[in-house]
Amino acid sequence: MAQESSFRLLPAFAAAFRGGSWDREVSVSTVSRWETARTPVPWRAMRRYEELLGLPRNQLTATARTVWRYWAPGPVLDVETVADSPTPLEDLLDQTVSDAMMTGDDWDRLVDGLCARPDVVLMPTGTWEYVAERLVEEMVIADDVPWMLRFESLNRLLNHPRGGRTVIAVCAAMASGRARPTATEIVCALDNCAHPDASERVLRELRSPSGPLAHRGAVMASFRKVDYRHFDERQLETLARSVRASAGTGPFGDQVEPLRRHLAAAHPEYARALLGGATYASHGAGPRHRTTAHRTPVDMAAAVQRVVTRLSTVAPERVRDFAVPTALVSETLTSPLFDVRLYAAFLLAASPYRAAAADALAAELTRPSAVQREEIAVPLLEGLRVLGDDRHRGLLQRLAVTPGVPRFASYAAVRGLGHVGAEPGAGDFLRNAVAHHEAAWQDSRDPVTAATLESLVYAVGMAARDDLLAAVLTDDRSLPAARAAAAWWLGIAGHRRASALV
Template sequence: MAPPQARRGRRPQPPAVPGGYQARVGWLLRINRLYGRDESASIAADFGRRFGGTGLQRPVGEPTISRWETGRRPVSHVVLRGYEDLLGLPAQILVAVADAARPVDDGPGPASRDAGTEQRTEDLLYQAVDGAVMAGGDWTDLTGGLLAAPRIVLFPRDTWSGLAERLLAEMVIAESTGWLQRIEALQRLLRHPHGRPAVIRAVGDLIRDGTNQVFVDPLTLLESVGHPEATGHLLRQIADPTNEHARRGAWCSAAEKIRRGHFSPAELNFLSRQATDLLTGEAPHPGCRVAAAELLRQTRGDVASKFTGVLRKAADDDAVTRHVLRRGRMAAAEAAATVIERLAGHAVSRLPREGLAEDPLLEVLLDEMLFHPQVSRRLLAAQFIEATPYRPLIAGALVAELGRCSASSPALACAILQALSTVGDPEARTLVQKLVLATGIPPEVTEAAAWSLGHLRGESPVAFWSTALARQLGNTPVGPSALSLSSARGLVYGLGVSRNTAMLRRLSSSAAGEPAVRTAAAWWLRTPRAVLDSTGR
């Protein structure tokens, strides 16, 4: 599940205020209880009594509900699953988002080592190794069981590598809750003494493979890892990237990794020089510019002071760079506030029941989803909204906003398209398809639209895919541009997610076709059946 446009990222450390981790999880519970399908759940006392039938096995009082939902009491997996069960939510949707948002150093402890857990771990291990279908919840249980046994020995020793490679292969094409479950499973392996080197090696192998189609996700997985080998993979992709997509992924990861203190002074100096060169060089991809500017903003008081004059010129030449350097956002404060107020007002006013005049935390999430320079923050904010009754309301408002800004504000349009691939409804596909086919809009918007279709809810007709590919690969004196080729690859990614095997075969075998498209289609066709079946819709 990963447009190279930085579709997703790896769990950022949430800010302390506003809306720290516990407050955000509490908000997730509160909004679902008050505005979900079950109106009777809005009475806290009645809702609390129902917990006797959940894994908690006892009713709770209204004060406990209040403390959970205001972040004054930590919420366990048992409580999260209780809300899912009582509110009729998809299994694991709250658990997965809460785990993704949890600060890395405060991750949930390993599963208990009772006989039942050990037997399920063993069964799932055989299931994964034998190439059977693995659901997202299976990976959660397997990696939790392995983490509970740090001295476990798997034979043969390359079993660890096989697990890491398969899980990584599933993660890069999974979506929604299934993607969150798999990236959390990879994080558990990274916390295991034997799993960590296997995952880092698997990521290194994948991002060095020029035929690979997804680079941002594997690279951002390394954001939370301070291991020198993980840092080395990232720095090499900045200095000598496998391709442009790998370059974007490396910059996205570096911008997040730098605040975790993973780089030495020499590495910080190298990154600052590379970022300065990028901002003053020949038209880098906007995603790289944003990430480089954010990296320099974070290092300005440390090693970047020598680049002050260069940064001033870069800020004068590009408005988005200027806003990132000055305030850590991709737009001016007033412009961003206008969009946020419009979206939040639309959603709050259309909730199924009265109760809210405004929702400050929703506004914080909208700000992060659309204007934060770091990919991980944008994605995590979208995933929070996706897991609430706000999702369809925000989806509709985003479509209207996209219609206003697709040509005039490419940075905002790209952020909206990325958000729609998480929160959007099938109705959004009509506009997104039009943007793929349109002329006269910024090429980075076309690219973002092409990649967003893969995980946007709904389906596109076969005729659209053929027409869109022909448009992106149309005859020009110098051939397709780099962004047009990336757009075409994004379209092939969408065909793969929808499992359009017939069209993938035609594209991969076309002797007259564009080599990059043939490679992209062939990548999907050689993806193991177990991986496809485990991640299918």
Template sequence: MGRMAATRATQYVGWLLRVNRRLGGNEALRSGRTFAAAFRCDGMASLAPSHITRWENGTLAASRATIRRYEHLLGLPADSLVTVHDAVRRSELLDVATPDTGRGDPDVDRNQLYELLDRATGDGVLSGGDWGRLTELVAARPQLELYPPRLWRELADRLLAELVIAVNTAWLQRQEAMSRLLEHPAAQRHAVAACVALADDQTAPAVIEPLSLLDVTAHPDANRYVLDQLTRPHNERAMYGALLAAVRKVGQAHFRDEEWGELVRCVGAAMTDFEFSHTLLPLVVDLAHRLTGVPSHADKLRRALPASSVARLIWTVRRTSEPTAARSVSRRIANRAQSQLTCEEPGTDEILATLVEESLFLANPDQRMVASMLIAASPYQLPVARVLLDETKADLTRRGRNYPTTAALRNLTQLNVDIHRPLIHHILAEPGFNANIRHDAAWATPHMPGRYPAKDWLEIVNTQLATWRQTRTDLGEGIIQGLTYGIGTDGHRQILTQIRDSLEMPVSARRTAAWLLQRDMIHS
């Protein structure tokens, strides 16, 4: 399992390096020989072209320093590939390589650490790259202590507060930075406490992020809180976050002794007693399947499996669709995306097709997101997004049932594009779409690139508020809360004030608006 995961991670990162070099804007560097000659900048002999080939076909793992060199030579934003590399390795339950902090001498690193700590624990502004650098320096010093120790909590609180309102690359950089704090011996318990406090805050719209981050650590407080939210969740989103954390905790054997039995009982009860939403079912079944590795509980969990065809698919193939159909859809999307690039390579890019399939059909949301991140960090980002948007529009028009429309909407946001904003507006401002699609569209807005003008937001809110008044369902209230979160990340403070002060709005939306008004959005 470990060797297979390492091979898969190395192949995916190698593919990312290859397509950025071969399909990028610098035509001269598309030659492996030319790129190898340009790679060295330390006066040493030129790199052999075969070395480039081995990195890019996944037979040799590229170090973080190597990936940074690719970023520099190809003119890509700093950390744009390195952060994805770290996310890929973490998703495969592999150790993330020790951060390459040796870019200068030890005195320079130490001074930079102190300077960044001063800014982070004071009023200084930190970008996503700053948070990445700070936590790299912290991770490289497992013996580091801060005095007074409460500074760790202040650091974690600030980073987490920025993470949940960040968008695009700024979000991913802070996500990885928070993971490093959760792994640090001295920072760990303070970072766990910060995650628990935010997840417990009933006014905060961000519940999934702080809960799912607890998958990084085996700290007893993290295990206890995840189990509590599986047993007595605050709401459906808390259950979702706890399931995400539990899936990876099982893979990393975080739970101890009687905790395993408690977890199995929680999952068994969920499969037999819980009124499944379309969002929770894949996670519950995926977690149950992973727990069958505990022999004493395997038969019990198999018997508790829901009778639905989707549940059976998830149990057997970890997909939400029949494998042949999923592969067919994914290869079609990949081929159409490839055809949009003038410098496309011949034949189907099999790794691209696999990533498209994983981003749309895998049962585990974290794994879907990582697949989307890989595509988003490649030249295929916009071509794949265009094809997804085109096919999603067609499916909505014909009211199809075989195309993964809700997954495609989510994927478009994770691809870090804004071309689907008009479609999201149409779904939310026009009548006729079912509540599940509207819910997915609403919760796509908080982390979606681009921005709606105030008049568009008012149209959307008024439409969804009118629908909620007629039905008063929890799902309808969740739609308005998601919209409020999106209004906040779009920076419309006047609309947030109106929502906060309106007695006609659901309580959850008013609380979310009040919480967001206390914060500034993060875009870097």
């Protein structure tokens, strides 16, 4: 929202637009067409919005690039460079392969330079591997805008004509090796890459997963790879068999049934094998809008309406059409596809409604009836993980360890702890939470509790509590996956951890 009250009026905003990243005049009609989506908004204009409205750098541009890539009608290599790099490409490469800091902007400029030279040769041998490995490692421990900048950079490198195949191999090796605690994110990133190696890596994790997190990433990657027709007939048969055989239960199986229905709608020849006698339907303009036979619980529909009502009370003056925030709230809370929920939340987070939306989600989570129903609580907690701030951390902490909270709700709350107000230190809560969930796992050996404990180690790492990571690593009684996650965190170089924050 504009800091200057005069910017509430379109003529004043248009008159002030020239300057900074935008070197020419714009008319009121041009700005109006941008804001009503009748014409595309140039990237430099979006940067100018950030400057004029006093927004953090990249809040709009990074969000737009990330969300646009997800909804693009086909795989894309690059978009217009937002700004010329003040640092030569060679210097940025030297910076990357050293122990120097790399900001999200540095990665953006480096990848812009590499994509502008599709035949570039990096020397010495192994530079592509080093660049990709550092980028992925920083990405999976970054958050918010720093994450978006790195995720976007990885997407472009995966499609680089010369380096893409190496980057694919690095992602596969990291997801199945020492970076297994973050394998979902790494494998899922292959969804936009049309190279046959990316399709084979995804299918490999479906046929013979290197771990449950990698399998979930492969399931999630398959939605777009089906839409983009990355799989040939042989691979589609393999996909159908693998998805049919996959368990759609447990902490990592929530996307299996939506994928079965998505694949059946895209390729009806596999419908009976995937769904048996179940029916499926499609509607809308294209495959990305297929229904997954998902029905929103009545209580969730009521929650959506309460959140929307709260947002309407903080709407800027002159806003009459509240359709866009309403649609984003609905998708954030009710879409059966995790990625759709995530990207809708990203758009809300980049809007003036972020704080109000987070508070509204938190208010819903104070309702005992919402917490006790996992199909209600989990989407609320996932949305809060993106939208929340340090004001909401106490709520997540309570839900993470309070007896009687359903297991999946507790797991979702723990996942949020790694992102919502995750500051170094975090007092004694994390130590007590590790002991609490470790004891629960020792007692039950339940897979949801195990996933919760592993996610809690991620939160410990995000809080830079190396003392707790070391304690988990050296405890022979600890969950092996939690110990592996602790070892991975402790093995990340300090300059990479520091870089991931900016």
